[in-house]
Amino acid sequence: MTTPAVSSRDLPHPLRDEVRLEGVLHALADPMRLRIVRELATASGELSCSHFELPVTKSTTTHHFRVLRESGVIRQVYRGTAKMNGLRRDDLEALFPGLLDALLEAATRQAARLAD
Template identity: 65%
Template structure:
C-alpha cells in the first residue's frame, strides 16, 4: 500500500455531502449543539477559513474534532487540508441555495440568544 504524503494531501477537501445531498434534519441536528453553534457563529464572523486551533473551545481536542466532523458531514462546513492544519469555512452559498434563509435565521437567533 502506498503511503500518502503531506504534499499529496495539501489542499485536499475532506469528504462532505454534495449540495443536493445536504439534508435539513442533519443540518438542524448539527446546529442544535451549543458548541457546534458556537463554531458556526465564529466561522460566520471570520474573514476567511479558520483552523480548529484558532477557536478557543471549552472541550478536549478529540471532542473538538468530533464537533467539526459532525458539521462537515452534515454539510454545514467545508474543511481543507493546508499543511498539517484543517482549515474550516461555512458552506454559506450551498446552504443558501438548498435552504434559503436558514443559516441567516439560525445565526440571527443565536446572536439574539447570546445577547439576551
C-alpha cells in the same frame, strides 16, 4: 453520494444535493457547534481548527468539526499541516434560503439575552 477522498488528507463532504435539513438542524442544535458556526460566519475567510478555543477536549472538538462537515455545514481542507474550516454558506443558502441567517440572528439574540 459523498465526495470521495482522493488521498488520506482529503476529507469527504456531502455534495450539495445530499445535504439534508434534519442533518443541518441536528448539527446546529449543539451549543459548541453553533459557537463554531457563529465564529465562522463572522470570519473573512477560513479558520484553522486550532483558532477555536472551546471548553472541551481535543477529541470532542474533532467530533464537533466532523459532525459539521458531514452534515454539509462546513467545508474542511488541509492547507499544509493546518485543517482549515469554512462555512458552506452558498450551498446552505441555495438549499434552504434564509435559514442560516435566521439561525445566526436567533443565536445572537439568545446570547445577548443570556448575558443579561
